[in-house]
Amino acid sequence: MKIGAKLQDKIDLVIILSVIALLIIGIVSIYSATYNHPTAKGNLNKQVFFMMISSLILFAVYFLPARTFRLLALPSYIFSLLILVVVLFFGNTVYGAKSLMSIGSIGFQPSEFAKIGLILFLSYWLTDAKRDINNLKDLFYTVLIGIIPILLILLEPDMGTAIVFAGISLAMIFWSGLNLFGLFVVLSPGIILFASLFGTIPFMVALFLILIVLFYFKQNLFVSGSVFVVNLTAGFIFDLLLNILKPHQIKRLQSFVDPTADPLGAGYNALQAKVAMGSGGLLGKGFLEGNQTQLRFIPEQWTDFIYCVIGEEFGFLGSIIVLAIFLTLFLRLLNLTSVAGDKFGKLTIVGILTLFFIHFTLNIGMNLGITPVIGLPLPFISYGGSSLITNMFLIGVVLNIYKNRKHHV
Secondary structure (H helix, E strand, O other): OHHHHHHHHHOOHHHHHHHHHHHHHHHHHHHHHHOOOHHHOHHHHHHHHHHHHHHHHHHHHHOOOOOHHHHHHHHHHHHHHHHHHHHHHHOEEEOOEEEEEEEOOEEEOHHHHHHHHHHHHHHHHHOOOOOOOOOHHHHHHHHHHHHHHHHHHHOOOOHHHHHHHHHHHHHHHHHOOOOHHHHHHHHHHHHHHHHHOOOHHHHHHHHHHHHHHHHHHOOOHHHHHHHHHHHHHHHHHHHHHHHHOOHHHHHHHHHHHOHHHOOOOOOHHHHHHHHHHHHOOOOOOOOOOOHHHHOOOOOOOOOOOHHHHHHHHHHHHHHHHHHHHHHHHHHHHHHHOOOOOOHHHHHHHHHHHHHHHHHHHHHHHHHHOOOOOOOOOOOOOOOOHHHHHHHHHHHHHHHHHHHOOOOOO
16 A cells, blocks of 8 residues: 555556556557558557657656756747748648658658647746736737747648647636636637638627627727727638638538538548447447448548547447546546646646647547547547657656646746
8 A cells, every 4th residue: 555655646647547548549449440451550560669659758758857847948839830830841741731741761740749849838938927917918929929830830731730729828828817808809819710610691790799798898999999800800811711721621621511511522531430430339349340440431540530440349338438538537637737836837737638638529529520520639549659759748747747746846
């Protein structure tokens, strides 16, 4: 008992065991997803290799001095912006997005590593004692920190990752003490953009509601007018985004509204994934026995659609077990925000939790046909070296914060 208690005091066993369980499920699922894909069989060996490398990175990060992450905050953010610029000029185009870079035979996705820089720098910036997040000037600069990498990612273009960056920024800003009006200022342009997706009338309705809310908050005329102009501009930016997005990405958005509109094109994966999930029943068809999985109805299902492999072959029970493990991990991370030694640690964990939660929510939603197909992997389960290394690095950061929770840095 004493040994177990001492170990739990140094390392959070719930987080470690949850991550190990997800990694094992990922390896089993990738094996099944690539079993009848001769050209993809090597992905399993690659994933095992990345799992070993990322595990070493996790433990290396765990043993770093606690102040290291503060010191890395600004350099990692600047480096993130640099590699996001470099990939625009020298990156490889994959599925219409210039988001991948190669060093020799090794490919990596800069936007994955940029998540580390954003989380660390926002934590550092928001914990500065001189900064008041409810001051519009400070709020503007804070939002700008998140917007710069988002714009660079949209230029690739990679809408899914841009959504993740936006979600991380919003969650960390809100958690740092943003009041309701500040939250409205940050959220309202996104609401306008979303409404614009459904046409002119929804856009006008959303703009009218924004105006009503501005009257409710009773800010001075200059502030209210500025916020309204920003929201009006967001509507026109939507047209610009449509020009930036590739045709296949626009079709993905249209397929989200109506997947049956293009059943053999953009809506194909979503429809086939729903068939796979539904055909699994309670206990599934059995390992390597899924028709959708083994007959290759879903292209590259070892990445974005890995969850439907689990749903088809291990059924509702297997799907629920995966959800339960993720829920355990999320609740534990949420709990650690209250025991972290300082505000920097708390905010960093909030950013990491938000990253995992957005990926989890949108990926599961894609597999169930309730969110757009925007190319986001399921953390620790989907195939992908850059994603796995980033996620394991961030878990190492969480464990480091937990280890040093009794010491204020």
